[in-house]
Amino acid sequence: MKVKYFGTDGIRGVFGDTLTDELAFKVGKALGEIVGEGKVLIGKDTRVSGDSLEAALAAGLTSMGVDVLSCGILPTPAVALLTRITRSYGVVISASHNPPEYNGIKIMKNGYKIPDEMEEEIERRMEGEFQKRYVVGKIRPFREGKDMYIGAVLEMFKDLDLSGKSVSLDLANGATTTTAKDVFEFLGAEVEVFNTSQDGLLINQGCGTTHPKFLAEEMKRGRIGFSFDGDGDRVIAVDEGRNVVNGDKIIGILAEGMMEEGRLRESVVVGTVMTNGGLEEYLGKRGIRLVRTKVGDKYVLEEMLKSGANLGGERSGHIIILDRSTTGDGLITALELMRVVERLKKNLSDLAKEIPDLPQVTRNVKRTEKTSLENGRLKELIEKHSAEGYRIVVRPSGTEPVIRITVEGKDRNRVEKIAEELSRILEG
Incomplete structure (x- = not known):
């Protein structure tokens, strides 16, 4: 079965357009049929549409007899960890690194995102008639979830002492505003923070993992910096020389x-x-x-x-x-990197310089009904440039309506020209 709503990272779209409350309600009812009379945790990032989508999802779930535990604003990996601890299902309402107008629905079970087969089953149930249920679930806050997650992370890194270390964090005005600063401070670090708003209109805007140069240019006190994305499952670092x-x-x-x-x-x-x-x-x-x-x-x-x-x-x-x-988990990755830097007693810049980075360029071409990856000229050029030693990947994005063209090779100018050439062909 070909899925209609699920992509590479759950359901994602522009709120009010390709992602609506009606759709979220159906997802809730379909998931509720599968869960039965159990419980589902719901967490979200800071987007303004999060409350509306959560209400719709919760209505669908409770109408099928499922109890909902509302975690509030919490990173995706935190919800994943909580589903593992509680042996339950979880839903995260987030569009990760996408702009504020987007949102999404990610479903997890026992710490893992659900497999393709379950996504297909949910969509099949969404298209049919829902079962009648005579037991209604309840909604209750589960704010202790944040403390459970922070406690678990601190236990993982109990051997990491950051006393006297200066760290700068870009929280992308997203979900890590509830966790990252606290964890670094508990471990003894002096923390400088940027982009801490939770108003939902600024998430990922000119900051976070998609704009790491913001932190590289703005950090003042930190010897090392970390930029997170909107839902906290990604991180990009900045070294002491302000290099990404x-x-x-x-x-x-x-x-x-x-x-x-x-x-x-x-x-x-x-x-x-x-x-x-x-x-x-x-x-x-x-x-x-x-x-x-x-x-x-x-x-x-x-x-x-x-x-x-x-x-x-x-x-x-x-x-x-x-x-x-x-x-x-962006926070766990950042702490693991700090742990390596501290153990090896080297600067992050010295460690990063040891790893070569071949010139790589990505172009996004808007996907339309006329866009085709079966274009004969496109295939011909990919074959030609691949034979010249360039690595080329052309693929549909799983989270946005675009085709991504990535070209990699030793000559940056040639890489950029090839990417531009392929983009023009796809654009028609």
Whole structure:
């Protein structure tokens, strides 16, 4: 069955257009049929549409006899951890790194995002007649969830002492406004924070993981900085020289640190087709194999579970450390990176410089009814440039109505020209 609503990271769209309260209500009822008379946790980021979507989801769930525990504003990985602790389902209302007008619905069970088969089952139920239920569920606040998450993270990093360390955080006006500063301060760090608004109109606007240069230009006191995205499952770092350290470089640093500790399972790291070739080269020289998957953290996780790896992720900063968390967690990734830096007693800039970064350019082409990846000229050029040694990935985005064209190679000027050439062909 081909899904109509679910993409690579749940359901996502512009609120009031492709994502409505009516749709959320149906998702709630369909999920409620599956859950039965159990409970579902709901968390959300700061978007203004979050309250409306939560009310619709909760109405659908409770109408099917399911109790709803409302966690309030909380990062996606925090909700994932809580579903693992409570052995329950969870829903996160968030569009991650997308602009404020977008929102989304992510569904989890026991710490993991639900599989494709369950997404198909939910959509099948949404298109049919719902069962009649004579028991109505209740809604109650579950604000203690935040403290449970913070406590769990602090327990993971009880060996990390950040006393006297200065850290700058860009919270993207999103969900990590409820957790990140507290955790770093509990560990002893002196914390400088930016973008702490919860009004929902500023989430990801000129800040966060999609705009890491904001922190690089604005941080003053921090020797190291971290930019999170709207729902807290991604992080990008900034070193003491105010240089941006992307997700590929973070993965490389963590891989070496975990290898030295004897923690890197199977000597394998999982990346995607977008993972930079420079990281693959760096890992290979250290006896670490890079396995590539399709883009999307769900595919990274699937391969990690299949291969036995405990480290994987994407250049975007969505990184999974499976012996710490079952999903990408920007806060846990940031603390793990701090732990490596402290243990090796090196500057982040020195560690990042060791990992080569081949020139890589991504262009987004708006997807229309006329857009086709079967274009003969497009295929011809991809084959030609690939033979010249350039790595080319052309794929539909799973979260936005665009086609992403990524070109990677040793000559930046040539990379940019190829990306532009392919974009023009797709645009018609």
